[in-house]
Structures are given as C-alpha cells and as structure tokens.
Amino acid sequence: MEIVAKDCLAPRIVRLVVKAPRIAAKAQPGHFVVVRLNDRAERIPLTIADFDRAAGTITLIIQEVGKSTAMINAMEPGQSFADVLGPLGTPYPIEKVGTVVGVAGGLGAAPLYPKVKALYEAGNRVIVILGAQRRELLILMEELRAVSHELIVATDDGSYGEHGLVTVPLRRVLEREKVDEVIAIGPVPMMDACCRITRELNVKTVVSLNAVMVDGTGMCGGCRVTVGGQSKFCCVDGPAFDGLQVDFAELRQRQRYYNAQEREAYQAHQHGMEGCRCRAK
Amino acid sequence: MPRQVMPKQDPAERSRNFGEVALGFTPEQAAAEAARCLNCKKRFCVQGCPVEVDIPDFIQLLKAGDPAGAAAKIKEKNSLPAICGRVCPQESQCEKECILAKKGEPIAIGGLERFVADYAAEQAGGTVRPAKALPYRAAIIGAGPAGLTAAADLALQGFDVTIFESLHEAGGVLQYGIPQFRLPKEIVGREVEYIKQLGVKLETSVLVGQTVTVPELLEQGFQTIFIGTGAGLPYFLNVPGENLNGVYSANEFLTRVNLMKAYRFPEYDTPVRIGERVAVVGGGNVAMDAARTSLRLGAKAVYIVYRRSEEELPARYEEIENAKEEGIIFRLLTNPVRIIGDEQGVVQALECIRMELGEPDRSGRRRPVAVPGSEFQFPVDSVIVAIGQGPNPVLLRNTTGLQLNERGYIQADPETLATSIPGVFAGGDIVTGAATVIAAMGAGKKAARRMVEYCKQKYPNG
C-alpha cells in the first residue's frame, strides 16, 4: 500500500494519496480505513477523504495528535503502510433531500468533503460552514467551495472569515432558511454544540463519531457509543449517527481513557524524531 | 506405569510472565507415555477425535523411535497438531474414549501430539507433499482453524487456494484470543507457514463483505468458497455503567494484548489499561484467559464473577486449576447488576447480587436465581466481560441470498456444510456458535471434502 503523493495542508496536517485499488473500487462517502504503519504500530482509523477509482488510489488526511499519526505524517512517497484495511463502516446515504448544511470543525473537513461532494452532485443545495482555530489550520477550503453553493468560513481568533465558532453562522443559516439536513463533523465539543442548536430548531443532524477503535470490524466492541439510549458499535453501525441522539459526554470520556499512556508514547517518540516537514511551520 | 505428568512453570513465577505455562514432555517422558499405549484393535480413541487422527499409529511410530514419521502420520489428518496438542479439550474427546480411561489414566494423547509436532517443527523441511494440480480455485474466508484446515486440505487435493483474512495476521482466535502463555504465537505462525508451504495464498487485511463480496469472488473465478468467519461479535451484559472506561469485552482486551502485543507497550504501540483490581465476568475458557492475562499484566487481585457454581464452570478443568494455582479469586453464584464509575467516567466498583441454583433449565443445568436484597459492591479498576459471542454481521449483511438460522448463524447442511448459495460452504463457529478449535477444524475438513466433490461434479472439465 504505497504512498504515491503527499502534501502538507496545514501545520501538522498532511494529505496522502495511497495506492489501494481494491479499496478505491469500493469506497463510498462515509467509509474509512484502518491502517497499520509497521509491525509494532497501532491500528489507526482514518476517513477516506477522497478516492479515484481509475487511478486505484484513496486520499487520507491526517492530523498529528500522537505517536502513530506523527509517524504516519513523517512518511514520504514511495514508502508503504504495512496494512490498509477497508473500506469500513456504513456508507453515508446520498439522496436528494433539498438543502443540506455541512459544518466542519478543523480536521472534520476531511470526512465532510466526500459527503458534501456527493450530495452536491446529487443535486442538493449545499451550504458549507468551515471552521478552524486560526487561518492556517483551515483545510480543503477551495475543494469545499467547488462543491457548495455557499461557503462560510469562521476562525476562532478571527484571522480569516468570521470571528468566532461555527455555531454562530450555523444558527444564522438555520434561522434564515429551511434546511433539510445538517452534517456536523469535527471535535466532539463542536459536534455537541451544533446538535444543541439543531435540536432546539428541530433539524435532522448527522454527525460522524471518532470512537477509539481496535479492529474496525465489529469484533472488539471497543468503539461502542450510546445513541438513543442504545449501545452501538461505531465501526459497523456508523461512524455516522443521528447527532440528536448521541451521548457526547460519554464519547468524550471514552476518548480520553488512554491519554496518559498516549502522552508517554508521544513524548518518548518525539525525542530524536525528524518528523514531518509541516511541523516546522 | 502411571500416566506422565507434563512439567509446568511454577505458579508464582508464571503468573508474572507470558511464557508458556505447560512446558511439554521431555523425550524420556514421551517415550514412557508412548510405551503405555495398548495399540488397541478397536480404536476408541480415534472415534473420540473430531478429525480422526490415527492416534495409535502415530503413537506406535513414536514408540519405534520415529517422531518424524509420527508427525507425518498426524498431519495426514490434522494440519495444526502443535495447536491441537495445546488447546484441544482432550479430556472430553480422545482421552475420554481411551480404553485406559476406564481405570482413570488414559494415554496423554494431547501431550504426545504436542511433543511430536514440536519435534517435527524443529527438524527443518517438514513434510510438504506436492499434489497434482487441479484446475480449481477455492476462496477461503477467515483464517481461523476452520478456514486454515479447509485451505490445507484443498491444497493437498491440488486446488489453487486463497485465504482472505480481515485481520493483519492469520489464526483467528488462535492469534487474537488465546493468550501467549497457553499458545505461543510463534507456534501459530509456524503452522500458518506450513499451510503456505502447501501453496495456499494468504491475503490479510481483506474484509469480505466490504473489501470484496462473496458474489464478486464467485464472479472472479473462484468456483467454490468456504466461509469460516467465526463468532466474533462480543456480547455485553446490558447493565448500567457498561460503557464506562475500563469496561472491556474479552475480545477487545485479548486482542489488545495478544494480537497487538499491548503487554509489551511501549515497545509496541497499542496500550491496555486495567489497574490493580480486575473483575472478569463469565466462567468459560475466555474468562479464564482474560483473568490470567490480567494477572500477568500486573493486576494485584483478579476475580472471576460467575453466576452459577463451580460445578457448572464451562472452562476446561485444567485451565480452572491453572487459574486457581495462580491466585485468581472465584466469586461464584454472583451476578453483576451495575458498574459504578467515578467523576472521570472510569470504573470504580462492581455491584453484584448473590445467586442460588433453582430448577434445571433447558440446558439441563440448574438455573441461577437472584437472592432478593443480597446486592453488594466491591472496588475494581476494570471489568472484562466474557459472557459469549455471536455472529459478526459484516459478511452476513452484505451477502444477499445467504440463509441464516434463527440464532443468526449461517444455515449450513449438517452433512455437506453447503449453504443456500451454490458452491458456497460454511463451517466452524459461524455455523455452530462458539465451540472448539478441533470442532472448527473438523468442519473445515468436512467442507473441503465436499468442495472437491462439488467442483469435480460441476466442472468436470475444469
């Protein structure tokens, strides 16, 4: 599973194009893969941010948050993953529903992109709200602009677009016009905040959850999330779920369980590591 | 002469390392044990073996000083002898039927099988018999004992065989479930290597149903398919607090430790976190494995919480004994009702209720009944749920036309193992529900025989 192209989208965010013909042939918006860098590596879930069936490639966008993602982002074209398993998960249903608002927080733009692209191509009116902490962390802006009728950009520090969180333009759009569906993808607090607004305004909302996974095939049960009071396996039942039903507090807690060990591994790893070019920025 | 007793690592020591518990017979012990075999005319032991290993024949070869010949004899019927010698429940199969069992001391068939397999593996080469190539391609889905056995048998018949496995290593439960100290992964690797030497192709990280589907495999020119995907869906208790941090399914816990080598974190990247006090819910082999693994990860107190009494514990007797020797604490007639967490959402205590045994239920075992008002709590840092598993839905939901039974497993003809899709066969845990390694292997064998017949009949000219 060779890397055929790499570019840096933002500090610590890398885009890799990976040769994976069998996965590219099957990929649908909403699918993800589980990768393993080498024989000692963890199994890491990553969204298929784009795919090219003709070229037999899939695109991954990876943010460095710990040891595994740091090692992946330090890879260069010509190098290969030990394993890439996929496509996994349930594809996102692409239908003509009317008006769709896609909200992306930070890296959430990566999983949002293939969905809004397909929804746009399916003839929906698409509004995208793209947010990040600061200007240089905005990713896929031009790509998203090309597949939306309206693109609203917001940064937490006001360094680009609107000053503030994505929830502000979200509320404005929902109060301005009739919206049939909201897709919100990003950090858990951001998805939670979006759902608080859409619940109040009673708009169908889909979120994509990033539970901690091991196998990604429904075998370990480690990725369980509570949706509508029921336990679901994020990897096979999701990763997209009805956001108005998700127990976000539990999801946040579960994501944090290994933090101490992860920090230890990350710090040990950073000693004497070259790292990715983008880290310099 | 009494039955030879296999040496084991000292309990105090072994409960802190991942080295193999049972050390295997010495050559002298193996010779002494082989000498006990009566080489009976009526081969009761063979009848007790689900894959019909020619037990007296291999024992006689061993006795005659030909362990390599003995190994070859076993491999005529069993492609995974070093594994079976370690994890088969011999006490309820071949050894139970052995004529000497009447006097209480059957031949240690499992121990001898293990000895022979390990001996043969140390001698380079092995016994790979190239078969006359036939013009048939078979796809095997799942590299557990069922799939590996079907693959080996088909390859021996001259089929062109490809195994598709969703994990990154072959072996199924042997790889991700059964711990290193009972079944070293080097042994699993070695037996998988043997199957590859037979010409079987292995493609890991392919999830059939997602990466490729059953109908697509048929279209791609595989004339016949065997599904051996196992029972890999963990069941949970459905009690409050089950999604707290520190609550694992046995599958997740064992996968982290065995497949991902979390016991060697941070040398390996996958972490596991259990704390000092661990409760394992359940009483089968899986529960014993999880409990003993917890101990080896450094837990100070490990409890088996089981709702019936000692008599009903479904685990192998030997493993219960091993667990006790190592200091696992058994809380019998005890059933969890709630898991309690702290402000961080991490497990803090387990609340249980005492049980008593009432009337026998449909399984013939006495039904456990809760004693009202007997709830009590005890502090734990993690809870491992090992109460069984069901069929993994991924392949099933993406294979139209595949008939399932009322329990959600694949419906396969008990004689032919044929499914509702022509050319597609299934066996092992995905048909029977969680069973044993050897039962899965038996199914793989049976299916392979039928798959050969099917192809020869359906495609007489290839």
Ligand SMILES: Cc1cc2nc3c(=O)[nH]c(=O)nc-3n(C[C@H](O)[C@H](O)[C@H](O)COP(=O)(O)OP(=O)(O)OC[C@H]3O[C@@H](n4cnc5c(N)ncnc54)[C@H](O)[C@@H]3O)c2cc1C
């Ligand atoms: C369906 C899905 C799709 C994802 N898509 C992307 C993507 O396209 N791009 C991207 O950069 N990230 C994505 N992630 C998150 C990514 O998997 C984690 O960032 C990565 O596993 C962190 O590994 P690490 O060793 O670098 O960091 P660690 O130091 O191990 O962890 C840092 C944080 O990442 C999360 N995390 C850790 N291990 C896992 C795991 N096995 N599964 C899920 N989350 C974990 C935890 O919240 C943890 O606190 C996705 C996650 C899921 C579940």
Ligand SMILES: Cc1cc2nc3c(=O)[nH]c(=O)nc-3n(C[C@H](O)[C@H](O)[C@H](O)COP(=O)(O)OP(=O)(O)OC[C@H]3O[C@@H](n4cnc5c(N)ncnc54)[C@H](O)[C@@H]3O)c2cc1C
């Ligand atoms: C912890 C534990 C301890 C045990 N101890 C013993 C013991 O001591 N003795 C004993 O006899 N039995 C024991 N068992 C039971 C025994 O391991 C199983 O009965 C046996 O492994 C079943 O074999 P199988 O080939 O049917 O399935 P599995 O071993 O489950 O193998 C199925 C394989 O298929 C793969 N797979 C699943 N879905 C797909 C798909 N869609 N595409 C591709 N691949 C797929 C899985 O990854 C797996 O590798 C134990 C089980 C467990 C969990």
Ligand code: SF4
């Ligand atoms: S029944 Fe027992 S004694 Fe007789 S041949 Fe079999 S193993 Fe030997």
Ligand code: FES
């Ligand atoms: S990641 Fe193991 S069940 Fe979902």
